Amino acid sequence: MNRQTDNQPLAAEQKLALTIDEFCALHSISTARYFALRRDNLAPRELRVGRTVRISCEAAAAWRQARENPEGDEAKAVERERRRLLDRSRHAVNTRADRVRL
Numbered sequence: 001m002n003r004q005t006d007n008q009p010l011a012a013e014q015k016l017a018l019t020i021d022e023f024c025a026l027h028s029i030s031t032a033r034y035f036a037l038r039r040d041n042l043a044p045r046e047l048r049v050g051r052t053v054r055i056s057c058e059a060a061a062a063w064r065q066a067r068e069n070p071e072g073d074e075a076k077a078v079e080r081e082r083r084r085l086l087d088r089s090r091h092a093v094n095t096r097a098d099r100v101r102l
Contacts, residue, residue: 017047017054026060042074 018026023044024034037043044063047054055063070078 015057017056018060020053020055023055023060027064 015022020031020034024031029037034043044055045059047056047059066074
């Protein structure tokens with residue numbers, strides 16, 4: 001087991017809990033996206049001590065699992081978004097094909 005000295009901070013992936021910024025960086029999402037997820041009750045569970053907010057590694061893992069296997073309303077929303085993007089791509093292909101024919 002590696003011992004950390006006081007002058008060597010732990011890397012984000014080695015910590016027991018992450019700040020919102022660290023969580024966002026590790027998951028390649030913006031903080032704006034994080035707060036939109038939180039507004040929609042899709043963000044990971046948060047630990048709050050006073051004004052400090054942290055996300056435990058366990059909560060981050062549970063959040064990833066939930067995003068990989070959405071259920072209920074979230075699954076319906078994912079399917080709607082998938083269909084919307086598919087329709088959008090079909091429209092783009094058809095529009096481009098029309099321009100090529102001219």
